[in-house]
Structure formats: structure tokens, C-alpha cells
Amino acid sequence: MDPRIRQHAEILVDHSTDVQAGDNVLVRAPAVAEDLAVAVFERLGDRGANPSLAMRSPRADRAFLRATDEEDFELHGHELAEMEETDVVIIVKGTRNAAETSDVPPEKTAAMARANSAVSEERMGKRWVGTQFPASGEAQLAEMSTEAYEDFVYGAVNKDWEAQRTHQEQMVAILDPADEVRVVSGDATDLRMSVDGMKTVNDYGEKNLPGGEVFTAPVPDSVEGEVLFDKPLVRNGREIEDVYLKFEDGEVVDHRAAKNEEVLTGVLETDEGARRLGELGIGMNRDIDRFTYNMLFDEKMGDTVHLAIGKAIRETVPEGQPYNESATHLDMIVDMSEDSYIEVDGEIVQRDGTFRFEDGFEG
């Protein structure tokens, strides 16, 4: 077995979820990722845990969803019962064909999401992590050979997360006490928002592996200005290109996209909260050096800022602060590598992708 797979497994079990002796651990992995499941089971054995394996098969899900009537699967009671008794959940993504569910009617996908919502909600209360196995489907999506994609994934995943935590702590120290944030890139993006009273979270590979971002929540009504998201964005298997949004009093008042604009419009029309920002994130994983059409990696890339319309992340909004509620959460990315800067309370903290606390910074 590729030794990097064992290293990946150790980080998942030891660092991300801190598995203890006696823990019930549920490992969700697709068939293509069996090698990682094997390595994770080995590590769980070392730790004295009680593992079980739940295979995810997008092919099986597709077959079921096309065959079933939408109303017939409102609750997965047995999956919920298992989740309730689980202490730790390790979720592995990976597919041989990223378009495997492309011919499932969207209303079926939505019904499946509803059926799973109680299980997902329960999972949120556990120690959990989501990660990626370098399968051929995601390699193809990234327009990379499988071998080059393996190098990319393990480069981003198998790193010194304690050093990453320390590095990112410098940005948390800037953003957490801040009031106003301004993001400027080229002529098209100039966006201001308040993060006053919100909490900045340091993501160093716990719930997401790879981690590598710091994120917080904008005050919903405070967002003003324009933004052009010039980086890849895929929603339900369809790519939305060059999303442009204009905000007034925190609300999207104008929007455009160069391709699949109707998908964007659909997201914005989900509910009230879908027209406001729920997240401001700053990518800081320097080992992610290219876009792969996979948000788990793309949003962590150095030199980027991402903003999400819709639902805020609970832990970033302290009790008493305004929480942006929504049924959707769509991350979108701005490239900050050239002709760009981030300003916090009037001071430039990043220019052209280089942070104030990094070598080569030119304020």
C-alpha cells in the first residue's frame, strides 16, 4: 500500500477525530477508497476503537433514486439509530465518475437530502471529519492524471497541522477582533462588510481534511459593494462561470453569470437568507496550488477568498449576534493572487496573496 495512505489514515484518526479506546467509529467510504478504509481500520485497531464500515455508492444511490417515488423514503430510521450510537464519523469522498448522479431528477436529490437530514443533523453533534480519496473521477474533474492527482491530494492532506494551526493563528488574531473587512480585486471586486462581534474559526484539518482556512460570518445587513467570482464553481454537476453579485444593505440586488445563470438565480431564490452572505473565508493552505473543481480543496487554496451566500456556520455566530438562516450554502471564490488586497479596519493585511506576516509582503 502507498505509505501516504497510512499517513492519511493516522491524521484522520489521531488528529482530526482524536479517537479513543472504546469509541464507536463509523467509516463511510466508497468502494473505490477501500485502501484508505483498510488503513483507517488498522489505525482504529491500534487505538482500541470499535469500527464499522458503511459503503457509499453513488451508482447504487442513482439506481435507487431513479426507481423510487419521491415520497417513499422520508426517514432512514436504521441509519439514524446507528448514528445516534456512534461517537466518531469519518467520511471519505471519492468516485470513478463524478457525473454518476447527473441523470437523477433534482427533486429526487432534494428528497434524498430531506431523508438524510436527521442523520446529518445527528452527525453534526459527533466528532466527524470529511476527506477525499484521490480517485480517478475527481482526477478527471481536475483535468489531472490519477498519479498527479494523488500527489496533489497527499500534498494537501499529509502535512504538519500543528504548524499550519500556528501559521493561521496570525490571521485569526487579525480577523477575530476586527470590525470592517474590505476585499478588493482588479476593477470588478470591491466589497465591504462588518464582522463585528462574530467569531473567527481556525480550520487546521479537524472537520475538513485538508483544512487550511480561517473563516467567520459577516454581519448579514452590513455587506456593500460588488464582487466577481472568477474561479470555478460547480452546483449539482453544472458549472456556473464568472458569477457577479452586487450587494446593498447586505442583500443581493443584482446578479449575473457568464454560464448557467439560471442555476445561480435558482439558488438566490431559495429563501430570504440565500440573498445574504453567510460566510467569509480566507484560504491559507499553500500546498493547494491549483483549482480542482472540488470545494473541499479550492476554498483552502492560498491566494483566495471565498464567500458563501446562504446559511452561516453556527460556530462563527456567537449567541446574541444576527444569524443568517437559509436552506442553502453556496461557496464562491475570488482569486486574490494579482492586483488584489484585503483590508481590515483600514489596514492592508494581504496584498496579491501575500499576508502581512509572510515574507515578501508589500503593504
Place this chain on the structure above:
Amino acid sequence: MDPRIRQHAEILVDHSTDVQAGDNVLVRAPAVAEDLAVAVFERLGDRGANPSLAMRSPRADRAFLRATDEEDFELHGHELAEMEETDVVIIVKGTRNAAETSDVPPEKTAAMARANSAVSEERMGKRWVGTQFPASGEAQLAEMSTEAYEDFVYGAVNKDWEAQRTHQEQMVAILDPADEVRVVSGDATDLRMSVDGMKTVNDYGEKNLPGGEVFTAPVPDSVEGEVLFDKPLVRNGREIEDVYLKFEDGEVVDHRAAKNEEVLTGVLETDEGARRLGELGIGMNRDIDRFTYNMLFDEKMGDTVHLAIGKAIRETVPEGQPYNESATHLDMIVDMSEDSYIEVDGEIVQRDGTFRFEDGFEG
């Protein structure tokens, strides 16, 4: 997809487990059998059921078992919780390497069995079926090409089970009311036993797919005589050849094997019940025409009788009849195709593999 896989799935869902709308269905399948899982999910969608998929990975089990301390996994609480909420369980076997767990210490395997016993016990109260996917590992074990093994498996599995039930009913009608059964083959086998008061079960593809046997329980103390099991037998990955047993008053008083006799001795020494017979089965699936070192198929073969030392099957022993209790159950097969007969209450009911109710029978 091979259309025989969809047919297999339909039989599992419709015939074996009679899945109804709203049933929670747990599908346990190894990664290699993903095609069958896909077809089963499709059929479960047709029936309006709620499926979930639990991957079995012998590679992951091996890694876990070699790494863990034996005492550390006494209960799989989350698997048990899931099983309790499940209505139907579909268990698929299949491997790329039948020797995958050959380097796991036996005491670890036993500890795993103990850890799973509560889950297995719970499963017995559900509608469940065990079946085989024609994977390369089992094909190799059978010394067959994968394609020839596929033909063999689908021949045995995808058949008219209602016709099979009717065919076997003729043997049930003979055996169920009977008292004495005598099995004679060549010079080495002449065994007598009583089945008085016991229940004969007709297996036509419900809990086992393929099915194709009728089976009952001998009265434990009644077994007298000698038997040579001249057909393949594998226990914990080791082949035991030419097992010879001599019974007096129901108990094994002499035993030999041409190969791995110590494995046989170990089984016989498990407990008191391990030295008595727990099952008499008569194979009646004519589409199983060769031995494949896989008891799910071998014991159903036409022209064979199988006997198990150890634990009796609960449904064959009515309330008030003597039940042979044991921690073990080892099936062994006698070839009845030549120079052999089965006698029931003094009348020959099968000679050289042909039943009294079949063409070509010569009493």
C-alpha cells in the same frame, strides 16, 4: 450491467425477503459486489423501501484485527442499534482473495465473532438472506475462470424457486413424518438415525440464495454407525480431507481425517454438543453440478447428503424435542451419486442420487 445481476437482485428483494414499502433494508456487500448492490438498490427503489449500504471489507477487517487487542472490541453498539431498527437484511458474500484473513490469529477471529454475536442474534429475528456474488476469489477457490463461475452462480441462483419448492415438497412429505433414516454409500458409510418428532424444512431460496435442500434434525442420541465424508470441506481456511466418524448412542467415538485431522479434533472438542449431529440435509438443487469449496453451494448440490456436527437449526426442533446445543456447527458432505442409497422407514427413497419421485429411479 449483466442482466443476470438484475434478476439476482429481484429474487433477493421480491422472493427471499419479500420487501414491502417503507421497510428499512440493510444491504451488506463487499466492494467487489458493487454491481449487485446497485441492482438491489434499484429494486428497493421500485418497492418503496429505505435502503442503506454497509460495506464488508475483509481487508479492512484483517487490518483491524491484527492491530487491535482482543479485549478491546467487545460490543459494536452502533451496528447493533442499526440492526434493531432494520426490517430486512441482505448479505452478499464475495472477495478478490479468499485467503484475505489467513494471517489473522484465530483468537482474534473468535473475539470478532463474540463482538458480532449480539448483532447476528438480532439479525436472526429479521427477514434476512445470505447470497454470493461471483467474484474472482471464489472462482479461484473453485478452480474456475471468473466467467465460468459467473455462469455457475447465476445458474444456481436465478431459477424458478416456486417450481423448486414444489419439487422439494415431495421429499419433505417423505421425511417430515418419518422415524428412521439410513444413509448408505459404498463400503465406508452406513449411518442410521431417528428424526422422529423433528420438523423437516423446505429451503427454496429464502434465507440462503441459492437454496435447494430439505433439512431436519436427528434425535441426538439416536445416531449409530459410520460415515466417510468424501467431499471438500474447508474450516478457517484449512481443508480437511476424507473425514471419518463413528457414532455410538449418538456420540462420536472414533474420528480420522486424511489431512488436517487436528482441525477436526479441535471442532469435536469444542463442547459436548460438538460430538453429536445437529443437522441432516439433503441437497436438491440440480443446477449445482460441481463442488466449489463453498458450503452455500456445496450443501445444496443434487446427489449429496450433508450432516453437521454441533448446533441444531432452531426451526427443525419443535418445542419438547431434544435440542442439540453447541457453539459450533460444521457441515460435511457425502457423495450419493454412485453405489449409494437413502432409506426412510425401511423404504429406499433415493438410489445413486435419483429420488423415488424422479424419472430413472430404480428402487
